[in-house]
Amino acid sequence: MSHIFKKHLEKFIEISDEEFQEVLPYFTQAHLKKKETIMEKGQICNYHYFVLEGCLRKFFINDKGVEHTTEFAIETWWITDNIAYEHLLQSEFSIQAVERSEILMISHAAQEELLTMHPKMERYFRFVYQRAYAASQMRIKYLYDYTREELYLHFCKKHPYFIQRIPQYLIASFLGFTPEYLSELRRKMLS
């Protein structure tokens, strides 16, 4: 399945087959079962995960015991606790497979070495973070600007494939709703 990763890299940088064969060994491929946890809150965050197929989510459970999903990652998206990964700290989040998933994972040390040995990967990761940052800025704008109902409508419009794939209770957890509120909203929209 590594061709998915190569095709993705080629959107950002030129990379020959030979060079890709040198890059690939820095990564480990892993298969995750549905609901399998790949990172637990409190563990040292040593890995950065790239989704080849499937879907992961990042979440935390607050002091009141409420679970909040702060991020989903589908095909060709990266996910980790970025502050913890950069500084090798305990993660404040857990990461779990929403569906059966195939991923690539790279350790902090391997990523550092990859960037030193293949400086063009700096360009690739610059794009990855730049786009992720830009998207999270828009998300913050929506959190300021939209009512809960508008948040849901916007999410449906922007990510129709999520609505199909992801269980409703996780979408509720991502939007900061109770599952009951989301059901009510859906009923209202259908009527």
Place this chain on the structure above:
Amino acid sequence: MSHIFKKHLEKFIEISDEEFQEVLPYFTQAHLKKKETIMEKGQICNYHYFVLEGCLRKFFINDKGVEHTTEFAIETWWITDNIAYEHLLQSEFSIQAVERSEILMISHAAQEELLTMHPKMERYFRFVYQRAYAASQMRIKYLYDYTREELYLHFCKKHPYFIQRIPQYLIASFLGFTPEYLSELRRKMLS
């Protein structure tokens, strides 16, 4: 004041005086008066701004006429509408000086050329975006997790220099409060 930028670059990459002298002409230095607007919502976002001294803020006004400050940038921070800047679109935000400020600005085309001519700047910008992304992920976590009172307390603890420097009505606008609610909270905390 370009030594501030050089010192900042040196936190991330090795750069000689000669190389820095080649990098610097890609940037323009500008002086902003207090409350001067450097980018207006609706303009094509062609610049990325780096604060040498002072403070900028990014904001938008929603359909109801309410102004929301989504970001501040103080010394050595970058600011722009990142999606609009990458794709040269109309900005969804305005950027304004909170105080008298000295900034460096770089156009989209100049940044592209800089990255091509000085690939080590890819590493620098990779770090800039990586850290900005990591910080915005934590911010999203707090928006999920904290009550409005907790948001304010956390902000005071984490950014005491902001509380000193930035007018209360802008802090209120950043935290999604009305100025009246913030005054009330401050009174409550002091009593």
